Amino acid sequence: MPLLEVRDLQVRFSTRGKTVYAVNGISFDLDPGDTLGIVGESGCGKSVSSLAMLGILPKPAGRVHGGQVVFDGEDLLTLPDERLRHIRGNDIAMVFQDPMTSLNPVLTVSRQLTEALRTHLDLGKKEAAAEAASLLDRVGIPDARQRLRDYPHQFSGGMRQRVGITMAIACRPKVLIADEPTTALDVTIQAQILELLRTLVREEGMALILVTHDLGVVAGICERTHVMYAGRFVETAPTGELFANPRHPYTVGLLKSVPRLDAARKQRLDPIGGAPRDQTSEPTACAFAPRCAYASTESWEQLPVLRELDGATGPAAHRVACWNPVPEQDLVAAGIRQAPTGRQTGDQPDEERQA
Amino acid sequence: MTDTQPVDTATRQDTDLVRVEDLKVYFPSNDGLIFGRKGNDIRAVDGVSFTIRRGETLGLVGESGCGKTTVGRTLLRLYDPTAGRILFDGNDIASLSGRNLRRLRRRMQMVFQDPYSSLNPRQNVANIVSEPLRVHGLAKGSEADRRVHELLDIVGLPAAAANRYPHEFSGGQRQRIGLARSLAVNPDLIVADEPVSALDVSIQAQVINLLEDLQNDLGLTYLFIAHDLAVVRHISDRIAVMYLGTIVEVAPADELYARPLHPYTKALLSAVPIPDPAVEASRERIILTGDLPSPANPPSGCRFHTRCPYRQPTRCDDEEPALRELASGHTAACHWAEDIDSGTIQPRQDAVAAPLGGHSGDAAARPVA
Ligand SMILES: Nc1ncnc2c1ncn2[C@@H]1O[C@H](COP(=O)(O)OP(=O)(O)OP(=O)(O)O)[C@@H](O)[C@H]1O
Ligand SMILES: Nc1ncnc2c1ncn2[C@@H]1O[C@H](COP(=O)(O)OP(=O)(O)O)[C@@H](O)[C@H]1O
Ligand code: SF4
Ligand SMILES: [Mg+2]
Ligand SMILES: [Mg+2]
Numbered sequence: 215m216p217l218l219e220v221r222d223l224q225v226r227f228s229t230r231g232k233t234v235y236a237v238n239g240i241s242f243d244l245d246p247g248d249t250l251g252i253v254g255e256s257g258c259g260k261s262v263s264s265l266a267m268l269g270i271l272p273k274p275a276g277r278v279h280g281g282q283v284v285f286d287g288e289d290l291l292t293l294p295d296e297r298l299r300h301i302r303g304n305d306i307a308m309v310f311q312d313p314m315t316s317l318n319p320v321l322t323v324s325r326q327l328t329e330a331l332r333t334h335l336d337l338g339k340k341e342a343a344a345e346a347a348s349l350l351d352r353v354g355i356p357d358a359r360q361r362l363r364d365y366p367h368q369f370s371g372g373m374r375q376r377v378g379i380t381m382a383i384a385c386r387p388k389v390l391i392a393d394e395p396t397t398a399l400d401v402t403i404q405a406q407i408l409e410l411l412r413t414l415v416r417e418e419g420m421a422l423i424l425v426t427h428d429l430g431v432v433a434g435i436c437e438r439t440h441v442m443y444a445g446r447f448v449e450t451a452p453t454g455e456l457f458a459n460p461r462h463p464y465t466v467g468l469l470k471s472v473p474r475l476d477a478a479r480k481q482r483l484d485p486i487g488g489a490p491r492d493q494t495s496e497p498t499a500c501a502f503a504p505r506c507a508y509a510s511t512e513s514w515e516q517l518p519v520l521r522e523l524d525g526a527t528g529p530a531a532h533r534v535a536c537w538n539p540v541p542e543q544d545l546v547a548a549g550i551r552q553a554p555t556g557r558q559t560g561d562q563p564d565e566e567r568q569a
Numbered sequence: 570m571t572d573t574q575p576v577d578t579a580t581r582q583d584t585d586l587v588r589v590e591d592l593k594v595y596f597p598s599n600d601g602l603i604f605g606r607k608g609n610d611i612r613a614v615d616g617v618s619f620t621i622r623r624g625e626t627l628g629l630v631g632e633s634g635c636g637k638t639t640v641g642r643t644l645l646r647l648y649d650p651t652a653g654r655i656l657f658d659g660n661d662i663a664s665l666s667g668r669n670l671r672r673l674r675r676r677m678q679m680v681f682q683d684p685y686s687s688l689n690p691r692q693n694v695a696n697i698v699s700e701p702l703r704v705h706g707l708a709k710g711s712e713a714d715r716r717v718h719e720l721l722d723i724v725g726l727p728a729a730a731a732n733r734y735p736h737e738f739s740g741g742q743r744q745r746i747g748l749a750r751s752l753a754v755n756p757d758l759i760v761a762d763e764p765v766s767a768l769d770v771s772i773q774a775q776v777i778n779l780l781e782d783l784q785n786d787l788g789l790t791y792l793f794i795a796h797d798l799a800v801v802r803h804i805s806d807r808i809a810v811m812y813l814g815t816i817v818e819v820a821p822a823d824e825l826y827a828r829p830l831h832p833y834t835k836a837l838l839s840a841v842p843i844p845d846p847a848v849e850a851s852r853e854r855i856i857l858t859g860d861l862p863s864p865a866n867p868p869s870g871c872r873f874h875t876r877c878p879y880r881q882p883t884r885c886d887d888e889e890p891a892l893r894e895l896a897s898g899h900t901a902a903c904h905w906a907e908d909i910d911s912g913t914i915q916p917r918q919d920a921v922a923a924p925l926g927g928h929s930g931d932a933a934a935r936p937v938a
Pocket of ligand 3: 831832833871872873874875877878879880881884885890902903904905906
């Protein structure tokens with residue numbers, strides 16, 4: 215049984231008579247030590263999914279419309295508040311884009327950390343203080359002991375995010391959900407924070423769900439990646455496979471539209487036309503059809519579900535929700551894959567599957 | 570850009586449209602109020618020199634707070650320089666006032682990062698786009714209407730957009746409205762301050778292509794400010810890298826990426842995540858420690874010495890490095906650039922993160938393209 219099992223999660227918002235269909239049935243499993251990326255554009259439902267899993271949707275507008283989030287045998291969506299709060303403090307923790315979300319501006323960092331440690335880990339005052347200092351040290355805050363006396367606003371953005379991560383990992387959660395943890399930071403500071411997350415996952419055996427809009431960020435840290443569009447997963451695969459052999463037109467579109475530092479400069483970028491779907495109606499067909507060059511009658515009429523590509527299952531599975539997955543020669547034309555005559559491309563996905 | 574207009578660019582580029590000489594922009598500090606002592610001035614821009622050639626795109630990159638926006642705003646004289654000179658088409662903008670300043674200002678326009686707050690929510694698009702025409706007394710009435718439709722067409726918006734309000738548009742469309750507005754007065758120079766940073770990736774490419782088309786069609790000159798290095802490299806002819814109020818390196822776009830000469834540029838480039846797990850798994854990265862120091866109290870000598878993985882026991886701490894030309898059109902401000910480039914000086918080991926290796930098995934097995 216996986217550590218966390220999300221099944222057909224659906225979330226809607228109702229405001230002023232309008233309904234926003236934010237998350238429209240997502241499913242995934244998470245095992246201890248897994249690193250899972252969720253990528254997609256603004257508004258596609260990444261944050262709402264995370265908040266719903268933890269039972270912290272903004273009330274009363276947001277509500278879970280259906281599905282299950284099973285953690286250690288319990289469905290989090292039906293648990294009493296108190297039990298859920300316990301799990302949130304101890305087993306599943308969250309890091310936000312804006313670390314101030316999880317920090318109290320009027321309490322010193324020491325106070326917040328030691329309180330969390332004392333309530334959740336049942337430590338005495340002295341032990342908690344020592345543990346707090348060692349945690350800050352662990353996340354790379356220089357002069358940890360001294361900085362404990364500071365208030366959150368006295369830290370820089372990068373340091374504040376380190377403190378946010380410290381708060382999240384203080385109780386050694388089994389699952390860490392990080393929602394755009396580096397989006398507000400400069401690249402050099404982002405690199406520090408990603409390095410820290412990598413180390414924590416490796417050394418603490420935590421499972422990580424990393425939510426981001428940045429394909430580069432998932433490429434460096436996640437084993438498996440889900441691509442999200444209009445509240446649904448449209449493609450999911452081991453990260454290496456996803457980037458080398460993307461098959462959903464949206465994934466391919468994303469990869470084609472970003473300029474890359476490590477490739478020759480392109481004359482012109484290939485944008486995805488149109489704009490993201492406004493989610494005020496329930497999707498009954500492929501939500502990407504209006505922007506898709508491959509759309510067929512089916513795309514406009516029927517909702518595509520995630521289907522295994524080439525029959526691979528288990529951890530190697532590559533699934534695509536598309537009536538017309540991008541053909542290989544188009545990937546070659548787009549420079550994403552080499553021509554099949556080359557030595558690498560053709561057989562490589564198979565090697566991966568055995569791994 | 571390796572575009573196909575050699576004659577045109579050659580004749581255009583032999584003069585500089587903008588020439589900035591030892592520009593300094595200081596802001597009074599508020600620190601004094603909080604910590605009970607008089608703070609130093611914030612040296613947002615502290616001795617910056619560069620030129621922008623006619624028709625080119627100069628990219629300006631660097632971490633937040635390093636002074637990019639301040640440079641851009643001072644070019645347009647939205648801030649007054651504390652010291653130094655800015656020549657626009659040969660005119661010293663600091664010495665102008667009244668009608669002359671207005672006339673010059675018409676030739677420089679700004680496009681902002683935030684397509685939400687930069688448009689007046691109570692004005693319809695026609696009014697927003699035509700406002701500069703009215704301010705400069707260039708057109709009114711039906712002539713202005715005609716110009717608005719022309720501008721909307723140029724930026725790829727339907728004519729019907731004219732009667733609608735900003736909140737009815739997406740971020741990318743709002744950025745187009747902002748562009749139409751800045752083009753209304755036929756400017757020569759556009760300072761684009763993070764014009765695509767707030768947009769989704771799929772939309773960013775649309776706006777970047779539009780900026781490039783407009784430049785080709787209208788002969789615009791751009792100062793393109795952004796923190797996304799891949800985007801900057803795509804759009805720029807040359808790139809200037811800023812650190813803590815100074816320029817540390819300037820080079821043609823491709824050259825900067827192929828052969829960065831300043832340690833800060835090296836670190837910046839190596840920190841950019843590449844959307845390819847195989848590349849991510851195999852490359853060495855320089856991880857800078859610490860944060861950007863305060864611009865109110867910049868480090869002595871080389872401003873980067875507190876974080877520099879190549880810092881040497883001599884000169885770095887106490888001698889300010891000048892921008893030196895190290896290759897044709899390629900300048901850098903580091904005392905040790907040659908030795909670092911040749912490999913004689915290596916970075917401190919603890920600053921180099923080992924390649925990630927096979928975080929996902931499959932990625933590591935794949936040869937790097
Ligand atoms: N409090 C709310 N009230 C109404 N609608 C909401 C609310 N919060 C989110 N939504 C809607 O739910 C959908 C998903 O939002 P969500 O915040 O999950 O997007 P996201 O993928 O995290 O985007 P971003 O990359 O911008 O963070 C969007 O259509 C959004 O407008
Ligand atoms: N109007 C202002 N008053 C005081 N300080 C400012 C002002 N504008 C910018 N600064 C400071 O000047 C420095 C450079 O800022 P800015 O040019 O906005 O940087 P960037 O655009 O590179 O992020 C920062 O330390 C910033 O806080
Ligand atoms: S001058 Fe010294 S500290 Fe500055 S960048 Fe060069 S090596 Fe580093
Ligand atoms: Mg979000
Ligand atoms: Mg700025």
